[in-house]
Amino acid sequence: MPTPQNTLKDASASSRNSAKQKSADGDIFSTLMTSFKENEAWKEASTAEDRNFRPTKSNGGRRKTPFYKIMQGMPIAVDAFRYGAIPNVKAYFLTHAHSDHYTNLSAKWDNGLIYCSECTANLITHMLGVDPKWIRPLAMNSTTIIPDTGGVQVTLIEANHCPGSCLFLFEGKQTVDAGDSAYKSQYIGSPKVFRYLHCGDFRACPQHVMHPAVKGKHIDHVYLDTTYLDPKYCFPPQPLVISACAELSARLVRGVGAEVQPTNDGKPRTMTGWFTRMDKGDKGKEKQTDLSQRTLVVVGTYSIGKERIVKAIAKALETKIYCDSRKAAILRCESDPDLESMLTTDPMRAGVHLVPLAVIASDRLEQYMERWKGVYTKVIGFRPTGWTFSAPSGTDTLPAISTVLARAQSRTFTHVNLQPQRNSSATLQIYGVPYSEHSSFFELTCFALSLDWGRMIATVNVGSESSRGKMAKWIERWDAERKKRGKVEVVHYRAPEYW
Structure with a gap:
């Protein structure tokens, strides 16, 4: 026969269990609601x-x-x-x-x-x-x-x-x-x-x-x-892509050999001879020719954004940046003294031009180059956007978190990862750049x-x-x-x- 003390203990335990159950039910209800x-x-x-x-x-x-x-x-x-x-x-x-x-x-x-x-x-x-x-x-x-x-x-x-x-x-x-x-x-x-x-x-x-x-x-x-x-958008880190664009620009414009990786069909896509820029000085030393009047780098941008790539390329080439007056006025609103010091209103003084992103296409760039006929003879076009990136075939679409971290942090990105598009020619090269100002x-x-x-x-x-x-x-x-x-x-x- 239960004692009054045991009855009180049982009642207390029952009350606690009931309260716990009500609390649990309340939490579940709260979550559901x-x-x-x-x-x-x-x-x-x-x-x-x-x-x-x-x-x-x-x-x-x-x-x-x-x-x-x-x-x-x-x-x-x-x-x-x-x-x-x-x-x-x-x-x-x-x-x-x-x-x-x-x-x-x-x-x-x-x-x-x-x-x-x-x-x-x-x-x-x-x-x-x-x-x-x-x-x-x-x-x-x-x-x-x-x-x-x-x-x-x-x-x-x-x-x-x-x-x-x-x-x-x-x-x-x-x-x-x-x-x-x-x-x-x-x-x-x-x-x-x-x-x-x-x-x-x-x-x-x-x-x-x-x-x-x-x-x-x-x-x-x-x-x-x-x-x-x-998960298909694990494009490379922003600073590495910026450095790669600057390095590739310098190599192509100055005629330094640029290594390339094989294309999907296994055939190497060579750039040798496309933008050769060296001749010999009197003493047999290599001397760079005046490139500012021959090779132009054109970067596609939005009304605001992509400035970091543009600045890095201009610094690598030690040249000025040109854009139309509307774009220049917007850039000056950004209060970036470094960028402002690079701008010029004279397109002939600039080895880098800024244009709307849509201009970085072979037909549009050809039209743009017609404006500078007799001044620039070759053009390198960069199209920086995250949508340029495509995941390698066979990429897991539901990777484990540990796989996401390990796979991405082991990746590198240099100028050799940038490949000219198939419709590029001896006078016009276009590069899709996997660069975004949104998070991967x-x-x-x-x-x-x-x-x-x-x-x-x-x-x-x-x-x-x-x-x-x-x-x-x-x-x-x-x-x-x-x-x-x-x-x-x-x-x-x-x-x-x-x-």
């Missing part, structure tokens, strides 16, 4: 981004803002200018001056203050005519309290993308459900301080996770640039493993459920790998600028 709400929020976002949407009186005259454009619980929107005046938003942030991020921003803007880097402020004033009274430029690496946001503070971190691009680290309490989403936060009014890292567009590197504002902190939400979140899949993996984060939110390629599902699986794998490792540590890197 969070997952449900997130799925519904994505459906809501997909509807908002419908390409067939046309503003009318019946739909309020504006698109509804996807949830991932609003910092949860804060009156802050990032790269959300196409949505007009967003409910309860007090501060509009712009990560960088690329058109897909400032869509609908113009001289007519009057919906609220715009916060961005000083360089981006210069660019949108010049290119878009935005009235400076709406712009609040912020310094990099310093923390600022944003007015009218309930004390939220922001730190700008160099994004390693185009000039002026930055990550935003927001830190503050949740005070308001801003935006259009029907799904509200449960933490409004909570004393908890949240940290959100908005990556905009970025090329992830060790310096990001080791930045004093980020290192050692738990980041609740990471709004991630997922442009290349696919490998870099995204390193970034995710090196950071203490609670939730990652994709911001690119989110238009379809299938695409979101594929990316979500990788985010889950990153999370599992972090938990397996236990302590969050920076993935081994080859230099602070790249993994």
Whole structure:
């Protein structure tokens, strides 16, 4: 027969077990509800981004803002200018001056203050005519309290993308459900301080996770640039590609022998004799001829971006850079004294010309060279874009995390990896350069493993459920790998600028 004491013990144990079960059930329910709400929020976002949407009186005259454009619980929107005046938003942030991020921003803007880097402020004033009274430029690496946001503070971190691009680290309490989403936060009014890292567009590197504002902190939400979140996009590190372009340019223009690798059919593609530039001096020594009037290097660029490749090539050739007056005015907005010192308005003085990326095609380059007939006789064209890269045949599309890390970190990239396209000729060579100012899949993996984060939110390629599902699986794998490792540590890197 049970004693009263044993009965109390049993009742207590039963109560504890019941409480544990209720807690477990509550956690499961909370997880399910969070997952449900997130799925519904994505459906809501997909509807908002419908390409067939046309503003009318019946739909309020504006698109509804996807949830991932609003910092949860804060009156802050990032790269959300196409949505007009967003409910309860007090501060509009712009990560960088690329058109897909400032869509609908113009001289007519009057919906609220715009916060961005000083360089981006210069660019949108010049290119878009935005009235400076709406712009609040912020310094990099310093923390600022944003007015009218309930004390939220922001730190700008160099994004390693185009000039002026930055990550935003927001830190503050949740005070308001801003935006259009029907799904509200449960933490409004909570004393908890949240940290959100908005990556905009970025090329992830060790310096990001080791930045004093980020290192050692738990980041609740990471709004991630997922442009290349696919294992087939493990293109080489940015600094190595830049050096390779500069080295190849110097070798071709100065006539130094350039080794080449075999093509896919096993036949070597030789460059011998294509750009021979040496003759003999009086004493039998090799003497370089005047190349500035004979061989031209043409680099394709966007309105903003790719400047690092251009500068490296010009330095290697010890020459000036020429571009049209519109492009030159944009470059001067970037406040880069090094680049400005290289610019010239005289195309005949420049061994490097900048053109739109689309010009780097054999027919377009031939037309461009007609303008300099009798001045330049041969041309080297560089087309730098991440889409140039293609994974080797047989590449595993679902590699283990350990395989991703080992395979990518063992790779090198030099000038011999750059091959002229098949339609190149004795007077015109075009090189597709696997260069991007977005993170490769490998870099995204390193970034995710090196950071203490609670939730990652994709911001690119989110238009379809299938695409979101594929990316979500990788985010889950990153999370599992972090938990397996236990302590969050920076993935081994080859230099602070790249993994």
